[in-house]
Amino acid sequence: MDFALSEEQIQIKNMARSFMRDEKSKEKQVENWIKNADKTKKFPVEFMKEAAKLGLLSIDIPEEYGGAGLDRVSALLAFEEIAYVSVPFSLDILVHNSLSAFAINLAGRKDQKEKYLPRMASGEIFGCFANTEPDAGSDAKNIKTRAVKNGNKWLLNGKKRFCTNASASKVAVVFARTSERKAGSPGTTAFLIDIGPRVKGYSLDRLEPKICQAGSTLCEFSLNDYEASDENVLGEVDKGWNVCGGTFEHSRIWIAMQGDSLAQHAHDEIMKYASERTTFGKPVIENQYIAFELAKLKIEIESAKMMAYKAAWQEMTSNPEFAVTASMAKYMGGELAVKATRLACQYAGGISISQESIFSKLYADALAIPIYEGASEIQLAIIAKNMKSRSALT
Numbered sequence: 001m002d003f004a005l006s007e008e009q010i011q012i013k014n015m016a017r018s019f020m021r022d023e024k025s026k027e028k029q030v031e032n033w034i035k036n037a038d039k040t041k042k043f044p045v046e047f048m049k050e051a052a053k054l055g056l057l058s059i060d061i062p063e064e065y066g067g068a069g070l071d072r073v074s075a076l077l078a079f080e081e082i083a084y085v086s087v088p089f090s091l092d093i094l095v096h097n098s099l100s101a102f103a104i105n106l107a108g109r110k111d112q113k114e115k116y117l118p119r120m121a122s123g124e125i126f127g128c129f130a131n132t133e134p135d136a137g138s139d140a141k142n143i144k145t146r147a148v149k150n151g152n153k154w155l156l157n158g159k160k161r162f163c164t165n166a167s168a169s170k171v172a173v174v175f176a177r178t179s180e181r182k183a184g185s186p187g188t189t190a191f192l193i194d195i196g197p198r199v200k201g202y203s204l205d206r207l208e209p210k211i212c213q214a215g216s217t218l219c220e221f222s223l224n225d226y227e228a229s230d231e232n233v234l235g236e237v238d239k240g241w242n243v244c245g246g247t248f249e250h251s252r253i254w255i256a257m258q259g260d261s262l263a264q265h266a267h268d269e270i271m272k273y274a275s276e277r278t279t280f281g282k283p284v285i286e287n288q289y290i291a292f293e294l295a296k297l298k299i300e301i302e303s304a305k306m307m308a309y310k311a312a313w314q315e316m317t318s319n320p321e322f323a324v325t326a327s328m329a330k331y332m333g334g335e336l337a338v339k340a341t342r343l344a345c346q347y348a349g350g351i352s353i354s355q356e357s358i359f360s361k362l363y364a365d366a367l368a369i370p371i372y373e374g375a376s377e378i379q380l381a382i383i384a385k386n387m388k389s390r391s392a393l394t
């Protein structure tokens with residue numbers, strides 16, 4: 001077992017770090033974008049285009065379609081650096097890469113990949129992934145959006161909710177019901193469709209007024225007699241769950257690292273604050289209880305990162321254990337992000353609730369992580385099911 005990073009991996013990690021943190025670059029653009037997002041709540045188009053120039057919008061796209069062609073571990077190293085500085089921007093990048101582009105690459109025909117992936121890699125267009133609906137979240141197979149076939153045309157009707165990036169995207173991976181749900185067959189199909197203000201049959205209905213993750217947009221949209229054709233089917237008819245579930249398994253590793261990196265950020269901030277803040281004549285960190293709690297947190301953060309990297313390595317080496325490791329890593333990352341940011345608020349004291357303090361902002365950003373891409377309870381269900389099937393084999 002070798003934990004050492006290659007020269008190339010170190011370079012990739014440093015490149016992403018300096019893009020996100022280097023104060024000298026482009027007059028602190030990244031920092032400005034982040035501050036601006038807090039005020040405007042808008043999708044960071046310019047930031048995304050700059051990220052594309054460095055290959056950060058194509059880390060899940062093969063080189064033959066203009067992608068960075070990174071291995072899974074290298075991609076995660078870069079993503080760790082992005083998520084450390086900004087969870088919402090990392091979500092924009094994640095949805096574009098590991099949900100949208102990944103699904104296209106996973107299930108798309110050559111012509112679909114050629115049409116969309118190079119433009120997504122260059123940042124010319126952004127992508128989103130829409131499964132969730134008002135009545136289908138955790139029960140992701142229960143979607144009501146329908147696609148009805150007439151000749152070689154498909155008519156799509158329904159409403160999608162909580163779709164990250166949709167307001168800025170030109171392409172969407174959308175799931176619709178094409179037959180009734182039965183045991184072993186959810187009856188859904190993935191469609192790869194154009195979206196946007198001038199696209200017939202598509203309307204962006206509203207942006208969710210969120211309490212956190214400014215800079216990432218959460219959208220509701222409708223499809224009203226949206227006309228698609230067989231060309232728009234992504235993968236096979238009635239086999240949409242293979243696309244949806246397969247994409248989630250991959251993407252959960254990224255969400256796991258998002259949570260781990262946010263936890264690390266909160267840990268670093270509170271270590272700094274508690275070392276400077278003095279009460280009863282000594283720095284807060286000199287209280288053994290607090291130092292021990294932060295030491296325990298550090299152990300959890302390191303363990304969680306190891307689990308995420310293990311999942312990435314297992315995926316890269318086609319190890320069948322990867323999906324359950326990804327679920328465990330996602331559970332840990334989400335729960336840890338909330339725990340670490342809450343502890344950081346506690347040990348920062350009253351200042352943590354100031355809008356000018358970073359602590360409550362990090363906490364609010366953390367709250368969504370144990371929910372999206374399969375809430376913690378759903379990860380536990382996946383892990384428990386895997387445990388049961390293993391014990392049945394022994």
Ligand SMILES: Cc1cc2nc3c(=O)[nH]c(=O)nc-3n(C[C@H](O)[C@H](O)[C@H](O)COP(=O)(O)OP(=O)(O)OC[C@H]3O[C@@H](n4cnc5c(N)ncnc54)[C@H](O)[C@@H]3O)c2cc1C
Nearest residue numbers: 129130131132137138162163164368371372373374375377
């Ligand atoms: C910031 C953000 C971004 C998102 N981006 C996207 C996106 O880009 N595309 C997309 O398709 N979706 C997206 N989502 C939706 C997200 O995937 C869902 O919110 C998530 O799957 C949970 O669904 P729900 O909100 O409907 O909760 P519900 O399904 O209503 O669940 C409510 C609670 O009940 C628990 N629960 C439900 N069923 C069970 C069970 N059987 N056993 C135990 N507990 C259970 C859940 O774990 C949860 O705690 C996003 C959500 C957020 C918050």
